[in-house]
Amino acid sequence: MKELELKYGCNPNQKPSRIFNKDGEELPIKVLCGKPGYINFLDAFNGWQLVKELKQATGLPAATSFKHVSPAGAAVGLPLSDTLAKIYWVDDLGELSPLACAYARARGADRMSSFGDFIALSDICDESTAKIIKREVSDGVIAPGYTKEALDILQQKKNGNYNVIEIDPSYCPKPIEQKDVYGITFEQGRNELPINEELLTNVVTANKDISHQGKIDLMISLITLKYTQSNSVCFVKDGQAIGIGAGQQSRVHCTRLAGSKADNWWLRQHEKVMNLPFKEGIGRADRDNAIDNYIGEESMDLLADGEWQRIFTRQPEALSREEKRDWLDKMEGVALGSDAFFPFSDNIERAKKSGVKYIAQPGGSVRDDLVINCCDKYDMAMAFTGIRLFHH
Numbered sequence: 001m002k003e004l005e006l007k008y009g010c011n012p013n014q015k016p017s018r019i020f021n022k023d024g025e026e027l028p029i030k031v032l033c034g035k036p037g038y039i040n041f042l043d044a045f046n047g048w049q050l051v052k053e054l055k056q057a058t059g060l061p062a063a064t065s066f067k068h069v070s071p072a073g074a075a076v077g078l079p080l081s082d083t084l085a086k087i088y089w090v091d092d093l094g095e096l097s098p099l100a101c102a103y104a105r106a107r108g109a110d111r112m113s114s115f116g117d118f119i120a121l122s123d124i125c126d127e128s129t130a131k132i133i134k135r136e137v138s139d140g141v142i143a144p145g146y147t148k149e150a151l152d153i154l155q156q157k158k159n160g161n162y163n164v165i166e167i168d169p170s171y172c173p174k175p176i177e178q179k180d181v182y183g184i185t186f187e188q189g190r191n192e193l194p195i196n197e198e199l200l201t202n203v204v205t206a207n208k209d210i211s212h213q214g215k216i217d218l219m220i221s222l223i224t225l226k227y228t229q230s231n232s233v234c235f236v237k238d239g240q241a242i243g244i245g246a247g248q249q250s251r252v253h254c255t256r257l258a259g260s261k262a263d264n265w266w267l268r269q270h271e272k273v274m275n276l277p278f279k280e281g282i283g284r285a286d287r288d289n290a291i292d293n294y295i296g297e298e299s300m301d302l303l304a305d306g307e308w309q310r311i312f313t314r315q316p317e318a319l320s321r322e323e324k325r326d327w328l329d330k331m332e333g334v335a336l337g338s339d340a341f342f343p344f345s346d347n348i349e350r351a352k353k354s355g356v357k358y359i360a361q362p363g364g365s366v367r368d369d370l371v372i373n374c375c376d377k378y379d380m381a382m383a384f385t386g387i388r389l390f391h392h
Helices: 037-059 082-087 100-107 127-135 150-152 212-226 251-267 284-294 299-303 321-328 346-352 368-377
Strands: 003-006 015-020 028-033 064-069 070-076 118-122 138-145 161-169 176-181 183-188 232-238 242-244 336-339 356-361 383-384
Touching: 003 028, 015 064, 028 150, 037 064, 037 176, 064 100, 064 321, 070 100, 070 212, 082 100, 100 118, 100 242, 118 212, 118 336, 127 150, 183 251, 212 232, 212 242, 212 356, 212 383, 232 251, 242 251, 251 321, 251 336, 284 299, 336 346, 346 356, 346 368, 368 383
Parallel strands: 118 138, 138 161, 336 356, 356 383
Antiparallel strands: 003 015, 028 161, 064 070, 064 118, 070 242, 176 183, 232 242, 232 336
């Protein structure tokens, strides 16, 4: 297959639409089910690059949950604790494969943003992973292959119209890439700079100690940022992104957005949240919405008389601001990556509130000394990578 005609482009009025290789070579993909669209393929190809690099950097199976050409979550296949299995709604599925754990983490980090995602998997999709995918609202998946059992499960999704793409894992694009904007062709070398532990050797803070897991988490943050619409910042803990701030004009707004998502991820593990008395039959999406409201600033709207009865068997006790802060103060060991330098120390102050211990950023700001001093104040370890990771 040298080209694939699409229904339309980004929007229904943008026709005609297709994907093809300009040099006339075969496309490196097979559509096994469904009819993926323009945005689906943008998410699929960006997501595939992300998980391929995560696997190369960590040696672990990797997964990402993409929405609108930025990852909502990304993770490697570390085992799930009982708590994480419960808040990711997979505690009823028994033992999960490493790849399934990776997707459960990628999907579960920010379930509100992952709703209707496009999935990328670094390894052959197995039955365990397919079972999770089948039960979630998702547009499609790309992987280097599928077991027969997994494909049978996925082909039942959306009445047989779920998008399933197989990509040739040996495919290597040309080193120069192009795109057209307003009839003008832009050309540049592909961003093929490898992200590995060597980028984390220039530790500029008084604290030079970055743990083994901290290095893995920093690499995950940087690889995730490589395929996130800039400006972007990524919080990572224990092998998974827990907060991604994408496409903001101000870097501190990226940090605040990503930090608030990381806080929500941690608050979902609070005893009061995990024991919310949901009614039988309330779906996962409705539970996610209720939890987001419960831990948010407008929680009293959810808990008001006449409202809580729709979701809960009894009126839950509110989670107070003091309880939230006390719980958030227990979060620690978080890694933070930035796709460009931090121009002000306010980013570090915000990061501290979400338990950040390790930071990786390019460095090069005229205020680097103020940022370093702020890290030293909180005993953080910060590495200057010397590389910028803008993606547009």
